Structure formats: structure tokens, C-alpha cells
Amino acid sequence: MSDSISTITRGSHHRSRRDGWTWFARRYGALLPMAPGMLFLVLMSIYPTVYSLVISLFRWNLSDPTRMRFGGWHNYGLLLTDATFWNAVIVTFKFVTIAVSLELVLGLAIALLFFQRFPGDRFLRAILILPMVVAPVVVGLLSRYMLNVQFGIVTFVTEALGFGRVDFFGEPDLALGTLIVIDIWQWTPFMFLIMLAALQGVPEDIIEAAKVDGARPVRILFDHILHLIRYPVAVAVALRLIDAFRVYDIIFMTTRGGPIDVTQTLSWQIYDAGFKSLDIGYAAAYSWLMLIIVVVTVTLVLRLLLNEQASR
Amino acid sequence: MTAHSSIKEGTPRVSKTKAAGIEFSAVNMTFADGTTALKSLDLVIEEGEFVVFVGPSGCGKSTALRILAGLEQATGGTIAIKGRDVTDLGPQHRDIAMVFQSYALYPHKTVYENLAYPLKIRGLGKAAIETAVAGVADLLGLAALLQRKPGALSGGQRQRVAMGRALVRNPKAFLMDEPLSNLDAALRVEMRGEIRRLHRRLGVTTVYVTHDQVEAMTMGDRVAVLRGGELQQFDAPQRLYEQPANMFVASFIGSPAINLAMAELGAGSAAVTLAGNAIPLPPSRRVEGQSAGPVMIGIRPEAFSYRRDLEHDVSLTITPDLIESLGAELLVHFAIPAASVPVALTSSAKSAVSQISLPGNAREVSTRFVAKLDARCAYAVGQEATVWFSTDHLMLFEAATGRTILASAPMLKLPV
Numbered sequence: 001m002s003d004s005i006s007t008i009t010r011g012s013h014h015r016s017r018r019d020g021w022t023w024f025a026r027r028y029g030a031l032l033p034m035a036p037g038m039l040f041l042v043l044m045s046i047y048p049t050v051y052s053l054v055i056s057l058f059r060w061n062l063s064d065p066t067r068m069r070f071g072g073w074h075n076y077g078l079l080l081t082d083a084t085f086w087n088a089v090i091v092t093f094k095f096v097t098i099a100v101s102l103e104l105v106l107g108l109a110i111a112l113l114f115f116q117r118f119p120g121d122r123f124l125r126a127i128l129i130l131p132m133v134v135a136p137v138v139v140g141l142l143s144r145y146m147l148n149v150q151f152g153i154v155t156f157v158t159e160a161l162g163f164g165r166v167d168f169f170g171e172p173d174l175a176l177g178t179l180i181v182i183d184i185w186q187w188t189p190f191m192f193l194i195m196l197a198a199l200q201g202v203p204e205d206i207i208e209a210a211k212v213d214g215a216r217p218v219r220i221l222f223d224h225i226l227h228l229i230r231y232p233v234a235v236a237v238a239l240r241l242i243d244a245f246r247v248y249d250i251i252f253m254t255t256r257g258g259p260i261d262v263t264q265t266l267s268w269q270i271y272d273a274g275f276k277s278l279d280i281g282y283a284a285a286y287s288w289l290m291l292i293i294v295v296v297t298v299t300l301v302l303r304l305l306l307n308e309q310a311s312r
Numbered sequence: 313m314t315a316h317s318s319i320k321e322g323t324p325r326v327s328k329t330k331a332a333g334i335e336f337s338a339v340n341m342t343f344a345d346g347t348t349a350l351k352s353l354d355l356v357i358e359e360g361e362f363v364v365f366v367g368p369s370g371c372g373k374s375t376a377l378r379i380l381a382g383l384e385q386a387t388g389g390t391i392a393i394k395g396r397d398v399t400d401l402g403p404q405h406r407d408i409a410m411v412f413q414s415y416a417l418y419p420h421k422t423v424y425e426n427l428a429y430p431l432k433i434r435g436l437g438k439a440a441i442e443t444a445v446a447g448v449a450d451l452l453g454l455a456a457l458l459q460r461k462p463g464a465l466s467g468g469q470r471q472r473v474a475m476g477r478a479l480v481r482n483p484k485a486f487l488m489d490e491p492l493s494n495l496d497a498a499l500r501v502e503m504r505g506e507i508r509r510l511h512r513r514l515g516v517t518t519v520y521v522t523h524d525q526v527e528a529m530t531m532g533d534r535v536a537v538l539r540g541g542e543l544q545q546f547d548a549p550q551r552l553y554e555q556p557a558n559m560f561v562a563s564f565i566g567s568p569a570i571n572l573a574m575a576e577l578g579a580g581s582a583a584v585t586l587a588g589n590a591i592p593l594p595p596s597r598r599v600e601g602q603s604a605g606p607v608m609i610g611i612r613p614e615a616f617s618y619r620r621d622l623e624h625d626v627s628l629t630i631t632p633d634l635i636e637s638l639g640a641e642l643l644v645h646f647a648i649p650a651a652s653v654p655v656a657l658t659s660s661a662k663s664a665v666s667q668i669s670l671p672g673n674a675r676e677v678s679t680r681f682v683a684k685l686d687a688r689c690a691y692a693v694g695q696e697a698t699v700w701f702s703t704d705h706l707m708l709f710e711a712a713t714g715r716t717i718l719a720s721a722p723m724l725k726l727p728v
């Protein structure tokens with residue numbers, strides 16, 4: 001009898017300790033497998049973000065790294081009154097809006113063409129997406145050589161056609177346009193691929209119903225297809241917008257911001273401030289302003305693409 | 313009237329048959345992958361008729377309808393609608409309305425916009441569209457749902473919107489591909505009646521596709537039975553039931569299905585022997601084209617009676633092994649010692665027909681029959697009983713092809 005009692009006591013004592021552990025494991029056990037990911041996130045993303053926000057509030061030039069003074073909104077104030085900043089905003093917006101909207105229209109047009117299926121379309125499609133897989137630096141380098149005023153193949157062609165030598169990167173009126181054309185050449189395939197996939201996801205019976213209802217192809221495109229593909233289109237546009245805002249590689253390989261300041265984009269200026277002038281606090285503030293610009297722009301564009309069409 | 317309207321539309325060719333609402337002439341369809349979905353389909357549907365295409369899955373019903381709509385280009389033959397050759401016209405130019413099995417509502421448009429769409433395309437004014445949509449919405453009970461998107465509708469409501477989109481304009485023909493198959497049984501029966509009433513009211517030629525023979529029987533003015541891309545029979549429901557062209561039609565139409573077994577036709581077709589019982593055939597029941605030898609016999613479950621009378625004078629002694637009550641009637645199942653018919657002649661696929669092995673060898677010599685009897689018979693499972701039928705209700709089919717060589721005499725009552 002007493003033996004059994006002692007067993008119970010021992011057992012309950014044992015159980016309560018075990019319960020504590022189980023409770024803990026149940027409550028926080030799930031964190032364990034998540035820990036590496038969280039650690040990575042904190043180290044690689046959250047810490048640098050917070051750190052850049054902090055240093056954007058400091059006056060800190062790396063030419064004298066020990067002198068780091070708190071400046072509050074000083075850097076932001078400087079920027080917002082700086083004409084070169086506003087020039088960079090305008091240049092970047094020109095680049096982004098023209099390049100992305102042309103890529104969108106061209107990508108959709110080509111996707112509609114390929115959606116019809118024709119002999120040899122698979123082969124042609126493979127060729128068409130090649131520009132996308134080339135590294136942007138290489139694209140920049142190639143275009144630098146091809147468009148070179150002295151010996152570029154394009155110069156050879158323009159001369160042969162009687163236009164004379166055209167300095168695509170050196171001419172203030174042409175430089176930004178040339179960069180836009182290069183971006184379109186490289187990234188239209190991306191739009192095309194996503195549009196083609198989106199078109200293939202459009203339910204066939206809806207198109208057929210529209211045909212039976214009497215709609216011609218152009219009406220079907222505007223009345224139905226564009227609405228039905230708007231989510232993938234919005235994603236593609238958002239990705240391209242973000243990417244185009246960051247444009248750096250081809251500028252670095254070709255115009256380097258010039259001539260004068262016509263190709264000085266935001267990311268180019270940030271690079272200039274941070275790594276040439278070593279004005280790291282200023283560059284951090286610049287990055288934060290750019291981030292705000294990108295987020296606001298992308299949000300507005302997405303709202304436009306999704307809401308405007310949904311309400312129609 | 314027809315001639316006048318075709319002149320107005322400037323038809324390139326005018327078909328010979330003027331009364332025809334829709335005409336299939338030798339229509340063939342072979343898909344790119346080699347699948348033959350239709351073989352030389354000839355069909356003339358009269359103006360204002362309600363025609364049902366029925367057949368087992370994969371028999372080519374939808375393909376025929378899609379070719380008629382212009383959504384599929386036939387590989388041969390011609391299609392005419394109201395005497396006008398439309399073979400080479402796209403669906404936009406055929407002036408037909410279609411209800412899809414999936415309904416194919418425009419998910420990004422409200423119910424109102426869905427209903428208005430065909431009219432908007434035709435360039436109608438806003439006021440005219442509003443009137444027409446309101447009319448259709450009233451007719452189908454959609455008035456309260458006009459501002460909803462299809463995603464927020466029940467299956468039955470979606471079905472009504474799909475119907476409404478077809479009804480809102482005045483097309484030359486309505487095409488419907490299994491429009492009720494996604495609805496529950498009660499709603500299906502209700503909509504069946506509603507579609508028939510709408511048809512009577514509007515009088516527009518309608519082609520209705522279904523795989524459900526009950527739907528076909530109850531709805532069609534005439535029913536086209538298809539099998540493996542070939543038209544088996546095109547007739548009024550009652551005639552399909554009483555005078556099927558072959559054993560496939562006989563077994564496809566009617567529920568429960570017709571009882572079929574192998575039998576032996578006596579010399580001079582004076583009698584047919586089923587499971588050892590010789591059933592004399594009166595001279596009025598002439599067997600067509602065959603005088604003796606193995607045949608297939610068919611008796612509808614409804615042809616049996618539990619008592620003898622003038623119309624039921626041949627007896628069969630049975631032992632029920634399963635009895636299902638339908639309330640007023642019983643389904644009495646029993647086995648008879650006769651060989652069953654080759655599956656190839658009743659199955660949906662047409663391919664196996666050439667290689668039927670005739671029975672008598674290893675085939676199990678027992679076939680399941682079912683009789684639909686008045687519940688007053690009070691038969692019990694395992695107790696020997698007698699059922700009666702008439703030679704008038706016997707059907708005989710040629711053993712090799714399944715072709716009907718003796719149809720039942722008319723005037724059977726329809727199955728419910």
C-alpha cells in the first residue's frame with residue numbers, strides 16, 4: 001500500500017517536471033527550426049537596414065572615419081535642396097517610365113503573336129529570350145563597343161546609310177535614349193515570357209463565349225484578356241520597375257553619368273556620393289529617399305493597374 | 313420569309329432545303345492528333361425544333377455542337393444555318409447563342425455586364441440594353457443579383473446567368489452543351505422544364521447536348537443518338553424507345569436499361585427460343601432480313617406484367633433474387649439461363665464491333681434481367697413466380713451487327 005503511494009508521489013513529481021519541459025517545447029519548439037532563417041534575416045537584412053537608417057542621420061565621411069557627428073535631418077535637407085538630386089529624379093523617371101512601358105507593350109504584342117502558335121515558334125522563342133540571360137555588365141560592354149564612334153559596327157552602318165558618325169553615348173540628346181533602347185532590348189523578353197504564361201492561363205471557354213457573343217479579336221483583347229491577365233502583368237511591371245530604378249551596370253560600362261548630367265540616375269548618384277566622395281551618411285540618406293520614391297511609385301502603379309481595370 | 317431574310321443577309325449560297333433551321337451535310341471531324349470525332353454526319357434540324365444530341369462520353373456530341381458554333385473547323389462537309397452556308401464563317405458571324413457546360417461567365421464583369429455584353433458588342437444603345445437586360449433578369453429571376461460578380465453566385469444562379477446571356481438577344485439558334493450537368497438533381501429537373509417552356513415561348517431552334525438519356529427523352533422534339541462519332545438514329549423520343557435502329561440505341565435509351573440476351577431464331581422465323589422456351593412469333597411480327605440462327609433478344613423492363621391479360625400472354629417463370637421498390641412499382645431482378653450479348657454492341661466504343669466472339673462457348677450461360685412490375689404483385693425474393701409479356705414487345709437484333717430486325721410494336725407506355 002505504502003509502496004503504491006510512494007510510486008504515485010514520485011510519478012507525479014516526475015510528471016510535473018516533464019510537463020514544464022513539454023509546455024516549453026510546445027510553445028517555443030517551433031522557433032528552433034526557424035532560428036537559422038531568422039538569424040540570417042537579422043544579420044543580412046534587418047541589421048543593415050536599420051544601420052543605414054541610423055547613419056543617414058549622421059554627418060560621416062569615410063575619408064575621416066573617426067569623425068562621425070549626429071546631423072539629424074541635415075543630409076535629407078541638403079539633398080532636397082540639391083539641384084543634382086532633382087535632376088537625378090527626373091532622369092531616373094524618364095528612364096524608368098519610357099523603358100518599362102515600352103517593354104510592357106512590346107512584350108504583350110510579341111506574346112500575343114506567339115500565343116497564336118506558328119511553325120518554328122519554339123525555336124524563335126528560345127532565341128528571343130537570349131538577351132535576358134546575358135549579364136547586364138556584358139550588355140553594357142558589348143553596346144560600348146558596338147556603338148563606339150571610332151570603330152563600332154553601328155557607326156559603320158550609320159555611315160553606310162549616310163547618317164554619318166553618330167555618337168550615341170556622347171550626344172546629350174541621344175545618351176539617355178540609347179540607354180533606354182538597350183534596356184528594352186534586354187528586358188522585353190522578360191515581359192514577353194510572363195505575358196505568354198499569363199495568356200496561356202486565360203480560360204479558353206471565356207474567349208470562346210466572347211466569340212460566340214460576337215466579339216472580334218481586338219475587343220476580346222481589351223474586354224477580357226487584359227482583365228484576366230492583370231495580376232501576372234502587375235507582378236511583371238512591379239519587378240521591372242524596381243529593377244529599372246536600380247539601373248547601374250550599363251551606365252557604368254557606357255556613359256558613366258554623362259554627357260554632362262543627362263544619364264545621372266539615382267543609383268549612379270548614390271554610388272558617386274558613397275564610393276567616390278566617401279560621404280557615407282549622405283549616400284545613406286540618398287538611398288532612403290530613393291527607397292521611398294520606388295515604393296511610392298510601385299504602389300501607385302500597381303493600384304492603377306489593378307483597381308482601374310477591376311472597376312471597369 | 314426565309315428566302316427574304318437570306319437575300320437581306322446576302323448569302324453566298326442558298327441551301328436547297330428551305331425549312332431547315334440547321335443542316336449538317338457529311339460533316340467529318342478528325343483532330344490533329346488523328347482522333348476521329350465525327351464520321352460523315354448528316355442531320356437536318358427543322359426551324360424552331362428542339363433537338364437533343366445524346367450519347368455516351370466521347371461520342372462527339374460536343375464536337376458536333378462546337379462545329380455548329382464555329383468554334384471548331386470541320387475537316388469535311390458543310391454546315392448551314394437557316395439555309396445559309398456558314399461552314400467558313402467564324403462564330404462571330406453565325407448569330408448563334410451558346411450556353412457552355414462551364415457557363416463561361418466573364419469573371420471580371422458583373423451579372424448585368426455579362427448579360428449586356430452581347431448587346432453591347434452589337435452596338436445597341438444604353439437604354440435598349442437596359443430594357444433587354446431587365447427583361448431577361450425578370451424572366452430568370454436574376455433581378456436581385458445584377459450587381460454581383462459571377463464569383464459570388466451559386467451554381468444554379470450562374471447557370472441562369474449563362475442562360476440569360478444567350479436569351480438576351482434574338483439569335484438564329486441556341487446551342488447548349490450539358491448546361492444542367494453541374495446542378496443538383498432537383499434543380500436539374502426544374503431547369504429542364506424551364507428550358508422547355510422558354511423554348512416553347514421563343515420558338516428558336518435549339519440544339520441541346522447531354523449524356524443523360526432521361527434529359528434527352530423528356531426534352532427533345534427529336535433526339536440524335538451518337539456513338540463513336542456516328543449518328544445511330546435521329547427520331548422522336550417515343551420512336552427511339554419503341555423502334556430503336558439497333559441494339560446500341562435500344563440499350564442506351566430507357567431506364568432501367570432494356571434486358572438483352574442471346575436467343576435462337578427458329579426456321580422461317582416462326583418462333584424465337586430464349587433460354588429453352590420457344591416463343592412463337594405471330595405472322596404480324598415479321599423478322600426483317602434473317603430467317604433463322606442466333607439473334608439477340610430485347611425486352612424492356614416495362615414490358616413485363618405480373619398478371620396475364622390480352623397484352624401479356626407469354627409467360628416466363630422466374631425466381632427473383634433482388635427486389636427494389638420504387639413505390640408504385642417494383643424492380644424485380646432475376647437471372648435467366650441464356651448467354652449474355654457481346655459487350656461490344658452495347659458499349660460506347662465502336663471499335664470492338666468487328667471482333668465479337670459469338671456465344672455458346674466459354675461465356676457464362678446466365679443473364680441478368682429486370683422487370684418493372686406493379687407493386688401489387690407482392691413477389692418475394694427466392695420465391696418462384698411468373699411474369700407475363702407479349703411478343704408485341706419483343707425486339708430482335710441481328711447477332712453480328714446489332715441491327716434491329718424486329719422492333720416492338722408501338723404504344724408502349726413511356727418510362728417515368
Ligand SMILES: Nc1ncnc2c1ncn2[C@@H]1O[C@H](COP(=O)(O)OP(=O)(O)OP(=O)(O)O)[C@@H](O)[C@H]1O
Binds near residue numbers: 522
Ligand atoms: N481538341 C481535341 N483534340 C483531339 N481530340 C479531341 C479534341 N477534342 C475532343 N477530342 C476527342 O474527340 C472525341 C469526341 O469528343 P467530344 O468532346 O465531342 O465528346 P462528347 O461526346 O462531348 O463527350 P462528353 O459527354 O464526355 O462531353 C473524343 O474521343 C475526344 O477525346
Ligand SMILES: [Mg+2]
Binds near residue numbers: 373375
Ligand atoms: Mg462534351
